[in-house]
Amino acid sequence: MSAGDLVSGNHGASAAERDRLEAEADRALAEAEYEFYALREALQVALDVPLRDRAIASTRLSPADEPETVETAEAPPSLIARLASAAA
DSSP, X not given: OOHHHHHTTOTTSXXXXXXXXXXXXXXXXXXXXXXXXXXXXXXXXXHTSOGXXXXXXXXXXXXXXXXXXXXXXXXXXXXXXXXXXHHO
């Protein structure tokens, strides 16, 4: 469906106005399509980063909320494998 199909129901507008509206709609559609493909490319680049190299955002609100002794535990290999296959 072209933009012309969308504005063709506007019988009260002049031919010049319909042409202007159609051109405007076509430009907006082209811009949205360009943005979509740019976002898709950025997402693909982000997904190409190996899982072990990705930053993990913390859900903690502030350092004051953390216990005094924080020990980091490594994830079991089975969990790492599942996460890596889900990211692929």
